[in-house]
Amino acid sequence: MKLFEYQAKEAFSEAGIPIPEGRLAQDAGEAREAARRLGSPCVLKAQVLRGGRGKAGLIQFAESAEEAERKAAGLFASPHGVRKLLVERAIAVERELYLSLALDPVAATAMFIACAEGGVEIETLAAEQPEKIVTVPVDLDWGLMPHHVRELTFGLRLSGDTAKAVGDIAGNLFKVFRATGAELAEINPLFVTKEGGTVAGDGKLVIDDNMGDARGKYPLAPEYFDTQTEYEAALEGIPYLQFDGDIALMCAGAGLTTTVFDLVHYAGGTVANYLEFGGPNYTKAVQAMRLCLKNPSKVLLVVTFGTIARADVMANGLVEAIKALRPTVPIVTCIRGTNEEEAFATLRAAGLDPLYETEEAVRRAVDIAAGRRA
Template sequence: MKLYEYEAKQLFSLYNIPVPEYGLARTPEEAREITERLGGKSVLKAQVLVAGRGKAGGIKFAESPQEAYELAKELLGMEIKGEKVNSLLISKIVSIDRELYLSIVIDRSVGAASILASSEGGIDIEELAAKSPEKIIRVYVDPLVGLKPYHVRRITESINLSDEQKKVLQDIILSLYRLFVEFDCELAEINPLAVDKEGKLVPVDAKVIIDDNALFRRKEFAERVSAELSEFELEAKKYGFSYVELDGDIGIIGNGAGLTMATMDVVKLYGGKPANFLDIGGGARA
């Protein structure tokens, strides 16, 4: 389950990871009020779960409370890659000097958590890994051993920072790992982890994905999932089916995700519009 940025930052605050001051706005009036509270300037960030919101126009900078109000009117209700914007994160603007990258992700190929760090942040980590893999520091953490000081030192000593900044980075890594483990995460990412003009490390953006299989332990998020599902999607979920409601008029039932996707592609190729994606799980014998 993907969390919205504001939800991820709430978790960061819970684990004492410093984030810029922010507020959540669901109306233009709230955006104006929050911007006033932040000192008159702010960045407005559309709260959607799809990637690429910046390039899609989902991030705007306001130089005054009134401008925040006008920008919020534009952003609220817009669609970004098919997802409607219902809320905005209104954040204090960070004066960025340089950008770093930090994340923890489950690497199923080795059965361990992988901590990734780079002195180049604010970009797609997969793109960086493909073009310049030597710029990424990768540390594997055995779940039976846990995070140790030598893991953290390998990262902090590989990035050009002052001793004080390394200490802060160490604390952020330790806190992020605790969050990652205790909230059953598949991913916990800070991109970028900014170094501001005063030399402070500031997580500008936050991304957290929680393992769906652990949602029974996180009722606050499980309830949100249920609230966002349609009646049919909820019913399918009860029986363990993968079902997504679409806006077409041709029902699709498939035996395995690959076959279901291929069937949908063929339907669209011949001018049809699928009404749903329904994978009954594979393994059918008749």
């Protein structure tokens, strides 16, 4: 789960990484008050999870509390779903660095990635100037050692107090990374100030959904999701993505659902939602269908090829969901796998016309959505 900037910075600060003095504001009045207390000039940073906030105008400078209030009102009214602003005292920046920790799935280590030029996206830098990037692998069982830090700071051509400060930040970033089981901990830009200090200008922290301890601190909330239905699906533990097309996918298995998603597009159709109720969720047909029906669609397409997630159990679940929710959209099914004969019988008894081939089922759903058949 990707955290908001203010949460990442809180975690960084608790680990001893310097962050700019700042306050959280939930409306324009609070932004004005925050700016007054912090003093001008200040920066207003919209707390949204998308990248590229600068280009999207979601980061604004204000020279006074009045200007902060006016600009905050604009940000809250923007179409980006801004619920919170981080108001920070502006910093006199001498230079910007890039520093992050990620996992290397091939070498099976953690990996520091650093660059003497921060502020730009690391992907851009990696593509255009790979020679400027310093990488230092760190074995998770060995932990961070002084030579790793030296490798990093010499690689960045830092010296003196700045080298020491950046080294300390790297050590503390490693602590946060390990404590949250993070996929990514990033400081971009890492400011070196005109006074010679070092401050995390931004913070990105993607924590592991499977780390119970870290997750407990950040309970699921609607603000992490683009839509209410995505939030409700997450509460059920059902993978769900919202789109704006015609065909609601209620499929089982991540790989198969993704393939059905492709096949719908190849056949000229559009997807209303991606929903996957395989694995441990295969008995959750009622919840799955309820989520699909929250979204306007022209047809519900059910494709499964389950083994542990047995076909007969899925067919029973689907029929039960139809009885409970009485959907008005037509349903196309292609439920196969363990005990598929029983599944077919169950579906036929419920008045459905079960199909056996995924691509045929996709064609039928696309035809129904296009009004070519009922």
